[in-house]
Amino acid sequence: MRLVIAECTVDYEGRLTAHLPRAQRLLMVKADGCVAIHSDGGAYKPLNWMNAPNSVFETESKWVVVNPKGEKLTITLHEVISDTEHALGEDPGLIKDGVEAHLQELLAARPWVIEDGLELIRREYQTDIGPVDLLCKSEAGETVAVEIKRRGEIDGVEQLARYVERLDNDPRLAPVRGVFAAQLIKPQAKTLAESRGIICVEVDYDGLREIESRELRLF
Amino acid sequence: MRLVIAECTVDYEGRLTAHLPRAQRLLMVKADGCVAIHSDGGAYKPLNWMNAPNSVFETESKWVVVNPKGEKLTITLHEVISDTEHALGEDPGLIKDGVEAHLQELLAARPWVIEDGLELIRREYQTDIGPVDLLCKSEAGETVAVEIKRRGEIDGVEQLARYVERLDNDPRLAPVRGVFAAQLIKPQAKTLAESRGIICVEVDYDGLREIESRELRLF
DNA sequence: GTGTATATCTCGGGG
C-alpha cells in the first residue's frame, strides 16, 4: 500500500463530473491498483476514488487514472509532503455474525417462532422476480411467503408484496399470504404491510441465539 | 490525520459482531476521531471502522473505540511498523455535477420536455408518504406526478405508484396519473410501469444541458 | 454479463 500526503487538485469525469479544489490530502493506492483520496474527516468514504480494475499513468506532477468503463480521475500534485510504501500481504478477511443471513438460518430452523404451526417448505425459493426468503405451509394449509430483514422498512414490504402476488398465481401454491419478519419494523412499513394484507412479526434475535446455543449444548 | 501500519487483530461489537484475525493493516485516524482499518485491497471500503462521534482509549498494545450508541471497536496491536501524523486542515469539499438534483432543476424549468403542454404546479410536493419530484398539470387538465431518476429501476416505479395512489385520493387533485422520467429506464422497470399505468420517458440530460447553456448565453 | 437484494451501507436534507 502506497500512502502519499500531498497538496493536490482532483478532477473526476465519469458517472458524474466532480472537482476538488487545491488542498492537502491523503492519496491511498492499494495493491490492486485502486486509488482513494481522503480528507481529514468524514467517515471512511473518500472524497474521490477509482476502483480496480484501472490503469494509473504517473508523472512528476500528475496522476491520471482511467478504467475500462471510460471513467477518468486526474490528480494534479502541487507539492508532495510524504510518499511511503508498505507491503501488507493478503488479508485473512472479516468474519461476520449477526447479519440477515444468520437471522434467516435461525428462523428457517425454527419457523414456529414466526407463527404457531408454521412448517418450512424451502429456503430461498426462486421465483422469476427473485428469491423468497422462506416458503412455508401454515397449520391451515395455506402457503406462507416469509420475508426476513434485520430492519423492516417500506422496500421490504413492497418486495414481499410482489412475491406474494406472483406466487398466488401459481395454482400449486395458492392461496398465498405474506409474513414480514424483522428485528424491528418501522411504523411506515407496518402501515403499508397492513394495507397489503401482510402480517408483521418482530423477532427477538438475541433470544433466538440463546435458544440456538442451548440446543447446541444439548448435543 | 494519523496513519499507523501495524500487525493487529480487531474485534467489533455493535450493529453486528465481527472479527479480524492477526495481519498487517493500515489504521487511519482522522481529525474528527473516526477510525478505519484498511487492508491492501478491496476498493475503498475499510475492513472495519468506527465513525465519529466516538472516544478512543489508547494503551501501548490496545485501542478501544466506543461511541454513544454502545458500539465498540477493539484493536489489539501486536507490532507497530510505522506511526505518522499529518495535519491536513479543513477540506474545501467536493463540487459535483450531473446528479438527480440538477436533472430535476432542468426539467422543472422545462416540463414540456417530459410531455407536450405539461405545466409545473410545484417541485418537491409534500405528501404524507414523501415528496413528489414534480407535480404538474397536463393539457387535458389532469394532475401528473413526475418521478425523476438518473437511472430508472423498479424501486422508482414502486415509489411513484405509491404517490399516485395517494394523490388520487385527494379530490382537489384527482384524476392523477404518473410519469417516470429518467436518463435510462431498465426493461424491468418499463414493464412494471406499464402494468401500473405509468408512462415512461427517457430524458436526454446532455441535450438539456446544451439548451440550458444556450439560454444562459442569450441573457 | 445482467438482475436482484444487502449494507455496521454513507451522506445529506427536512421536519
Added chain:
DNA sequence: CCCCGAGGTATACAC
C-alpha cells in the same frame, strides 16, 4: 433527533 431518499453507492450471489 429521526425519517427518508440518493449514491460514481459497493458487494455478493443467482441466473
